[in-house]
Amino acid sequence: MTNALEYNSERSKLIIPEYGRHLQKMVEHTVSIEDDKERNKVANSIIAVMGNMNPHLRDVPDFQHKLWDQLFIISDFKLDVESPFPKPTKEMLAERPEMLEYPENNPKYRFYGNNIKRMIDAAKDYEEGDFKEALVLTIANHMKKSYLNWNRDSVDDEVIFNHLKELSNGKITVKNIDEDLSQASDLIRGGGKKKYSKSKKNTGRKGGRKRH
Numbered sequence: 001m002t003n004a005l006e007y008n009s010e011r012s013k014l015i016i017p018e019y020g021r022h023l024q025k026m027v028e029h030t031v032s033i034e035d036d037k038e039r040n041k042v043a044n045s046i047i048a049v050m051g052n053m054n055p056h057l058r059d060v061p062d063f064q065h066k067l068w069d070q071l072f073i074i075s076d077f078k079l080d081v082e083s084p085f086p087k088p089t090k091e092m093l094a095e096r097p098e099m100l101e102y103p104e105n106n107p108k109y110r111f112y113g114n115n116i117k118r119m120i121d122a123a124k125d126y127e128e129g130d131f132k133e134a135l136v137l138t139i140a141n142h143m144k145k146s147y148l149n150w151n152r153d154s155v156d157d158e159v160i161f162n163h164l165k166e167l168s169n170g171k172i173t174v175k176n177i178d179e180d181l182s183q184a185s186d187l188i189r190g191g192g193k194k195k196y197s198k199s200k201k202n203t204g205r206k207g208g209r210k211r212h
Helices: 017-032 036-053 063-074 090-094 114-123 130-150 157-167 184-189
Strands: none
Touching: 017 036, 017 063, 036 063, 114 130, 114 157, 130 157, 130 184
16 A cells, blocks of 8 residues: 555646546547557547537537647657547647737827727828717817826827827827817716816917817
């Protein structure tokens, strides 16, 4: 009984730990089977066991392909059986994946995010009118909220409109609009309705504020 005890230091390293020691021993035994027919039969039985250990993944596309790849990986690529999928290699496993390209559409003002840049790109092609004006004001409010979240407690509306003009390559110029953007306190709280006022403070002429 004492001779049958195994210490972890004497055991082979678990290649895919979530499948456990027993399954790895099954795979190691399968590698040692000399009869091709028997070896293939046992390998398919192990695939069935692996599938039963992950019932929640059965509907995932290429699930069977993943199981066969894992079987070869557990065998240290020594298993010689007929697989319904191309057999992976050590070289394929060691390959580093290509770096994903991060869509930096707006590297200068990153705090606005790419979604706002996409909204601006869509809005600048709309025909002039009430709909475009409302859309531009909505985008500007989102920009102001993003600016406040990342930078400071207050920001002048002119800064937002200048950024909006710059990000639209000059195609969106806010002018002849009386409405102000939402107050900073309302945007930061995030729970209140957006309120547009007919404020004429800080104007240089009667009848509203003209912004360029």
